[in-house]
Amino acid sequence: MTKAPVQKGNQVPTKTSRTDNQFEIDVTAIRDDVRKHMDAGAVTSGNTIDVKRLIDVLNEVVATEVVCYLRYTQHAIAATGIDRAQVAAEFTEHAAEELQHGKWAAERVSQLGGDPDFDPTTLAQRSHTEYVRFEDADLNRMLQENLVAERIVITSYQEIIRWIGDADPTTRRLMERILEQEEEHADDLNDLLGN
Secondary structure, eight states: OOOOOOOTTOOOOEEEETTTTEEEEOHHHHHHHHHHTGGGTTOOTTOOSOHHHHHHHHHHHHHHHHHHHHHHHHHHHHOOSTTHHHHHHHHHHHHHHHHHHHHHHHHHHHHTTOOOOOOTTTHHHHOSSOOOOOTTOOHHHHHHHHHHHHHHHHHHHHHHHHHHTTSOHHHHHHHHHHHHHHHHHHHHHHHHTTO
16 A cells, blocks of 8 residues: 655744744644544655655665675675675674664655565666676685775765755754665775785
8 A cells, every 4th residue: 555645835833043042833733734634644744755766766775785696696696705704794694684674765765655566577787886796706805806996985975965955854863864774884994905
């Protein structure tokens, strides 16, 4: 069942006075507005973003995170060499976090009234990163490729956060939380590469 997103223009009247630092809000108007738009679920008039476009963007995040999960998992299993145990452990840890990020984004899509898109036939097309594997199981190249992917994700997620701005604080905070972990991944990989 698809939930109907709140349309722009349903803004609830609030009144703030900057000079005396007072905050007033019309609770009656909020109650009336909420009752009129109950079918919108978690989406309220405070969400001023284009919800349909945000759902599409979040489904790109879902695809990106699933592709990252798959790449890290394949690299963790296929890795060989003297440093295999340390690198494979790092890849396994990152894979689990990437999968969690995808689930978080999918849950937000659902909260916004959309359907999370895990369609395997389009994952690679919608992902911001690529699924790359190496026949020779070269740890150095795996580390480099995963660092490239993390840097792509960091850059694109920063742009998503800027685009969201104050229009949807909940989604912005979610993306900031994911971004923080992606930056940690890049730092870990950079350390393993000896940079």
